[in-house]
Amino acid sequence: AQSVTQPDIHITVSEGASLELRCNYSYGATPYLFWYVQSPGQGLQLLLKYFSGDTLVQGIKGFEAEFKRSQSSFNLRKPSVHWSDAAEYFCAVGAWLTGGGNKLTFGTGTQLKVEL
């Protein structure tokens, strides 16, 4: 069974500083990996995804993530954080279903606080 670990429950960074959120996964086959963001009181919004190909993936809002198979990691990065990036971030690994679509297993999330 697949699993995802986000080792950092809370992270605080200053506005303008760089950000890296860690994600480690466990999955027996080629993983399909996702990062979602959730603002307070909102649903989840997809930031980026990795299905195959280039291991450095660009997403929305200036985020990127790098898939490293040897480390079973898919860390999320942003070179300069904005106050509006304060939110909860979830990493997920997907397994394809027999009938189509994918079943996602989520990490427990990382709460990002941005200091002005």
Added chain:
Amino acid sequence: DVKVTQSSRYLVKRTGEKVFLECVQDMDHENMFWYRQDPGLGLRLIYFSYDVKMKEKGDIPEGYSVSREKKERFSLILESASTNQTSMYLCASTRQQETQYFGPGTRLLVL
């Protein structure tokens, strides 16, 4: 733009009540999902459906059932609500082998 809507943003129910949470998507997606979200536990899959009238148990199906009579609508049913079902419930949908899109969530409080 994909739109996934959930019938209520906030819901307060009494222990033992039957509770229906409704989810509707407007993009003709085959697959629909129900998750619950709890602090420190992330999102956990309750049930999913990959076709009308089809359903599969997720990781935590106990105490829940689902119904999918039409392709665009997926209902989550709490037959007899309990306080440990107080949570945020999120619905999602996806076309075959594509990204899951989430609704805004329903925050359920069971007293």
